[in-house]
């Protein structure tokens with residue numbers, strides 16, 4: 001990357017950002033945000049679980065893992081018409097992007113025709129499409145790209161050292177390999193993680209460092225606050241030791257560091273908003289978060305809801321984003337990514 005957009009961050013530099021005084025860190029993050037984005041605009045995205053529960057992976061945070069005792073029931077892949085109905089509602093409620101999640105380790109090839117039909121249908125409604133279906137082969141990524149998928153969400157979730165404490169059924173390298181397959185297919189990358197899983201600050205440094213040193217930064221970076229779910233490993237751990245819960249200031253710091261390290265990316269304040277105060281959310285927006293999930297449900301967990309979000313936006317003078325994201329490429333990079341990136345960096 002060129003200009004102020006760097007992919008050569010060291011862990012020490014990221015750690016030094018975390019160590020800044022809160023006031024200096026927020027000032028710096030807000031400056032970067034103002035330089036590259038309309039600071040009063042927030043992108044609205046809607047989530048739908050198109051295949052819930054019964055997942056063979058053992059992610060310690062997730063209510064949908066078959067290893068969890070969370071009470072979430074496993075369903076089959078949703079009917080295409082039902083998905084399109086939900087997408088229409090999201091569009092009418094002002095959403096720009098429709099994100100669809102499946103509780104899969106990876107899609108099976110026999111699932112792909114229905115997935116392709118869903119992508120084409122949602123796209124034809126004028127919404128940006130995003131899917132999160134687990135690991136992808138290069139061929140599956142290409143099939144999604146051909147269908148016109150705009151974004152693929154696949155989170156690295158935390159730093160590499162903490163990853164194996166949270167998930168044992170796959171490796172950090174597996175996540176990076178799928179991200180590479182998605183990038184090579186020319187689909188925009190959405191990758192972030194979860195804060196508040198009992199990780200140390202060094203792990204949060206490692207988390208931001210992984211994303212900020214990818215060959216090209218993810219176009220979207222979701223920062224989730226752990227939603228503790230009873231019956232999951234991490235939900236139960238936090239119930240037993242509430243002191244392990246991350247404090248709001250450290251969460252805001254993580255958002256700010258992500259904004260500084262990845263100036264052009266959309267930083268999404270994702271799961272966990274429902275239990276966050278308005279003041280904490282306001283600090284996240286000041287720190288450079290510029291995207292949220294709307295509606296009263298995420299995949300299985302509750303979300304803030306449209307009424308409280310409208311009230312919050314009115315109080316803060318924020319408005320829904322209508323324009324395009326700075327890094328987004330349409331129709332794949334086809335070798336032109338570096339050129340587009342250079343242009344984007346020089347415009348700012």
Ligand code: SAM
Pocket residue numbers: 061062063101102103104105132133134135153154155157192193194224225226227228229271272299
């Ligand atoms: N199965 C796919 C996968 O893991 O990539 C897609 C769905 S998965 C639910 C998408 C992301 O949601 C996870 O990577 C994780 O970052 C986030 N997530 C899941 N459960 C969460 C929780 N309880 N709190 C916060 N984030 C969560």
Ligand code: DTB
Pocket residue numbers: 047063099101132153155192193222223224227270271298299300301302
């Ligand atoms: C992401 O980073 N956050 C969203 C989206 N990607 C798919 C998912 C949040 C899930 C929260 C827990 C749940 O609803 O079960």
Ligand code: SF4
Pocket residue numbers: 055056057058059062063064065066102103104105134
């Ligand atoms: Fe499965 Fe994704 Fe949940 Fe992990 S996060 S258990 S892969 S649905």
